Amino acid sequence: MNVRARPAHRRRVAAALSLLACVGVAVATPSAGAADGHKSTRVETAPVSWPADLTRITSDDVNVRYAKGALSVRDTAFRPASAETGRGYGTQVLAPEELDAPVDRVSAVLVTETPGDGDAEVVVDVRGRSAQGAWTEWIPAGQAGQAGQAGQDGQDGQGASGQGTADPDSAGPGTAVLPRSVTTVQARITLWDTAGETRVRSLRLSAEKGTAPRTSAGATAVTARVFATREGLVGRTTANGHIIQPNDHFVALPSRRGLSPNGSGQYSVQVCGPARCETAPVWDVGPWNTKDDYWNPSATRETFKDLAQGMPEAQAAYETGYNGGRDGSGRTVLNPAGIDLADGTFYNVGLNDNGWVTVTYLWTGDQTGKSFPTWGTDVRIRQQATTASPEVARLAGPTTVNVKCQVHGQRITVDGITNDGWAYLPAFGGYVSNIFIDVVESWLPGVPDC
Structure with missing residues (x-):
């Protein structure tokens, strides 16, 4: 959910509803069509809700x-390493919430206090x-313009909560529909603030079961050839709080979703x-853009939906003048980069200068x-x-790998540990x-024989 500070003559407490319907909605009743023999698509269970603990600052927070x-x-002077912005940046990764039943829709009610300069988000x-x-993936809570109304004069602290759609098959702009049913939900709050005066007062989350998961079986991870x-x-410090080391191994992608x-x-x-392949975690956001999840199809891509899947906006801007040759922040794009590589990864895959690489976004495939x-x-x-x-x-x-x-197979010894077990990793096609x-x-629990 994007909540931008509204210009005002004095501060107000603004409340915004992100992701689904209002907290505390009762069990939905069958639709009128159900009486005519049509199967109802209404939600079958009431949502569960919980308040987020904003007081707990951990090593995951930046x-x-x-x-x-x-x-x-x-510190309003702090900026993530790869994505240069003009505003102070901070993020809090909240504790996961374990649920008793599967859900695929989540809602959040956020109460914030913002200054009147319009530059906070x-x-x-x-x-x-x-x-x-x-x-x-991390899924943003709705879109700009879907915030609840600001508190009325004389009622600071009384946040308004908006209403989401009652039909789970017609997800409104305040709905986060997860691609599959889940039993654990986690939220992340990100702040951009120049003046350092924005305050997040509270966040309340709710989750429920909607329709069946929307992902199809048999999907392979997305692969694209991009400029690195x-x-x-x-x-410097990355968007997730990692301090960059010499010969480091990680990448930056131009979206916070991954x-x-x-x-x-x-x-x-x-x-x-040119030399080899390496698997590396995504620890930073950039280059150029911060909301360009180009590995996703247009239906779910956050921005630049008219570009083909696998085409970074920076590449389109550089090669064809897309968006006037500028990135999402209005800067003139000077190279077509769709990924940044930390030094260790950069040299390990065989690059001596910026160049083209083939990237597979491993989390996008079947898990x-x-x-x-x-x-x-x-x-x-x-x-x-076998090592041969x-x-x-x-x-x-x-x-983290999926086995x-x-x-x-071959019995090998590493650091005094001997084992003949080998795990097959479908994302890599190897052991x-x-x-x-x-x-x-030594023999992985819960994993079948090949």
Whole structure:
């Protein structure tokens, strides 16, 4: 949900409804069509709701503080490394909420206090995780202009809450429809603020089951050939709070929808350059744009919906003069970059200068199997369960992988650990030794034989 500060002669407390219907809606009744023999598409269960804990600042949060009953940007001079903006930036990743039943729709009621300069913005994103442990993308809560009304004069603190659509099949602009049913919901608040006067007073979330999941079975991860630039910027801080190291391994993409929390590989890409492929987590936002999820189809792409899937806006602007040759912030685009590579990733895939790479956005494919964390650096993935088999990719550092099945293969020893188990990773079409799966068991629990 985008809540922009409204010009005003004095501060007001504004409340905005993002994502679905108002909190506390009762169980929906069958539609009139149901009496005529038509199957009702109404929601079958009442929503569950909970207040977000804004007081808890953790290592996943970036440049925010909680003081005097509100969340705000801590330092207005801070900017994410890859995406240059003119406003102070901060983000809070809230604790996941475990639910008793599957849901696929979420709503949020946000109460903010904003200055009158019109330069502040607060965004709420949500995502969900299935029982298998795979997260959906972060989904923005509605669009600009869908905010609730500001509090009336003399009623500061009394936020208004808007109404969403009553029919779950006709999702309104305030509806976040997750691509599949989930049992865990998480929210993220992002603030842009020049003056440092914007305050987030409260956030309340609710979730419910709507229609069946909209993703189709058998989907493969999206792959695109895009222009890559070297991020560099050692010592700077990324959008997820990571301090960039020499020879670092991560990437930046021009959208927050696939931004991993600090230290995790929940959203990772496979980058294939002239020399080899590497899998790296998405830890920064950029280059050029910040709302250009070009790997998504037009129906779900956040902005620049008239561009083909896989075409970054910066590339279209540079090559064909799209958007007057400018990015989403109005800057003249000087190269067609659709991805930034940290130094270690940049050189590891074989680039010595900015150039074209093939990128697979691993979270966009079917999340079959079970997700596990990994450990180690430069971990090789093989075509078969043996070190003599050709290498198909590398895991540059700790990340999260999806394991479809496992086999007994070559017995190997690493750091004093010996194991003959190998996990098949469908996103890469290859096997990795179970030694590098960060669990206690040598034979992965809950994973079938191949």
